[in-house]
Amino acid sequence: MSDPAPGGPGIPQHRELVTAIPGPRSQELFARRAKHVAAGVSTTLPVFIEAAGGGILRDVDGNSLIDLAAGIAVTSVGNSAPEVVARVTSQVAAFTHTCFMVTPYDSYVDVCERLGELTPGDHEKRSLLLNSGAEAVENAVKIARSFTGRQAVAVFDHAYHGRTNLTMAMTAKNMPYKSGFGPFAGEVYRAPVSYHLRDQLKGQEAAERAIDVLEKQVGTDNLACLVIEPILGEGGFVVPERGFLPRLAEWAKAAGVVFIADEIQTGFCRTGDWFACDDEGVVPDLITTAKGIAGGLPLAAVTGRAEVMDAVHVGGLGGTYGGNPVACAAALGAMEAMEKHDLARRARHIGAILAERLTALQADHPVIAEVRGRGAMMAIELTGPDGRTPDPARAAAVNQACHSAGVVTLTCGTYGNVFRFLPPLVIGDDLLNEALDVLTEAFTATA
Numbered sequence: 415m416s417d418p419a420p421g422g423p424g425i426p427q428h429r430e431l432v433t434a435i436p437g438p439r440s441q442e443l444f445a446r447r448a449k450h451v452a453a454g455v456s457t458t459l460p461v462f463i464e465a466a467g468g469g470i471l472r473d474v475d476g477n478s479l480i481d482l483a484a485g486i487a488v489t490s491v492g493n494s495a496p497e498v499v500a501r502v503t504s505q506v507a508a509f510t511h512t513c514f515m516v517t518p519y520d521s522y523v524d525v526c527e528r529l530g531e532l533t534p535g536d537h538e539k540r541s542l543l544l545n546s547g548a549e550a551v552e553n554a555v556k557i558a559r560s561f562t563g564r565q566a567v568a569v570f571d572h573a574y575h576g577r578t579n580l581t582m583a584m585t586a587k588n589m590p591y592k593s594g595f596g597p598f599a600g601e602v603y604r605a606p607v608s609y610h611l612r613d614q615l616k617g618q619e620a621a622e623r624a625i626d627v628l629e630k631q632v633g634t635d636n637l638a639c640l641v642i643e644p645i646l647g648e649g650g651f652v653v654p655e656r657g658f659l660p661r662l663a664e665w666a667k668a669a670g671v672v673f674i675a676d677e678i679q680t681g682f683c684r685t686g687d688w689f690a691c692d693d694e695g696v697v698p699d700l701i702t703t704a705k706g707i708a709g710g711l712p713l714a715a716v717t718g719r720a721e722v723m724d725a726v727h728v729g730g731l732g733g734t735y736g737g738n739p740v741a742c743a744a745a746l747g748a749m750e751a752m753e754k755h756d757l758a759r760r761a762r763h764i765g766a767i768l769a770e771r772l773t774a775l776q777a778d779h780p781v782i783a784e785v786r787g788r789g790a791m792m793a794i795e796l797t798g799p800d801g802r803t804p805d806p807a808r809a810a811a812v813n814q815a816c817h818s819a820g821v822v823t824l825t826c827g828t829y830g831n832v833f834r835f836l837p838p839l840v841i842g843d844d845l846l847n848e849a850l851d852v853l854t855e856a857f858t859a860t861a
């Protein structure tokens with residue numbers, strides 16, 4: 415099953431470097447960037463891109479780089495996937511905006527219908543469309559507060575939920591997301607998550623530890639919702655032990671607390687299922703989605719139980735651009751591509767390759783304390799010989815070596831010591847294996 419990449423504007427699927435990385439043209443553009451773009455916006459790899467497709471990003475100097483980032487889990491169907499391009503092109507020529515709250519159009523309704531079908535649970539659902547993941551998380555909290563008449567929000571250690579004021583409060587990590595940006599929104603409480611490498615607890619035990627914090631420090635009568643990423647994203651691709659999520663969902667149900675799964679990074683086939691909650695059959699009351707939803711166009715959603723979603727008064731939800739028709743067309747195209755090419759199966763196949771190669775790498779490099787993840791959302795955590803002390807310096811060195819060799823890799827984690835792999839789901843096997851060869855060389859070179 416070495417399906418070549420569909421999609422992409424016919425870009426040859428191989429790595430080729432014709433200059434040093436970054437090349438002279440990228441360096442020129444980067445100098446301009448520094449003059450005109452706010453310094454607070456960071457850059458992982460300063461090459462400017464002029465075309466992309468399948469598993470390749472081609473830069474302005476003519477270098478072809480292997481993409482293991484997918485624009486942070488966004489272009490799961492590939493860049494400029496044909497299904498997305500066709501629908502976006504005809505929509506953009508028909509009309510670009512009316513505002514769904516002024517005069518509606520059917521693609522918004524179509525996306526909501528598809529979200530209702532694809533998300534976990536067969537209860538009656540409603541959806542709300544927005545522009546960004548953070549906006550979806552904010553709205554999910556608004557809806558849960560409106561439904562319960564309660565105010566407190568429970569989040570977890572190492573969580574990432576966005577950069578707006580409320581979602582900054584919900585995000586765990588200070589630098590770079592929060593430092594100097596306070597005061598933060600109130601009524602946000604943090605509980606410990608299940609992180610086996612660091613706590614050695616079984617899922618059920620870790621759940622009871624979190625529940626104890628919420629019951630004793632917040633009080634269930636005050637708690638509107640619990641918001642959790644089923645696999646932590648920016649916080650280090652931490653996979654909670656089995657039993658953790660089901661126990662929390664069961665507890666939330668009994669306590670009248672709205673269970674919100676933030677599947678903004680894990681959703682849309684990334685983990686080998688339509689959604690990461692499917693793995694243990696967890697059915698959230700509300701689910702937030704964005705990133706992979708629309709093949710690269712900005713769209714986000716809150717989907718959930720009809721009675722929870724409809725608790726909000728008319729006019730209480732919305733926004734000028736939310737569910738823009740071009741973004742909706744893209745989402746319908748992306749979902750069509752996921753179904754047509756069975757990208758959930760493809761994610762599992764990518765996950766099998768990653769697991770095998772990364773486990774072999776770990777055998778040669780004890781700095782890799784753990785290989786973890788699911789489907790095309792895998793990571794390795796780097797530590798000292800004790801298997802705990804984070805080694806962000808080595809992660810940075812390996813990352814740099816990969817970038818210089820033309821492979822776009824990303825790190826993450828509260829301690830910056832986790833390497834994460836998020837290739838487009840349409841990457842070919844050969845290209846993926848070549849990227850992992852480069853990674854292997856980078857570990858040897860930095861030993």
Ligand SMILES: *Cc1c(COP(=O)(O)O)cnc(C)c1O
Binds near residue numbers: 575576
């Ligand atoms: C990226 C992300 C967000 C924020 O999404 P934006 O579109 O950047 O606002 C929220 N939650 C999770 C889990 C994410 O990965």
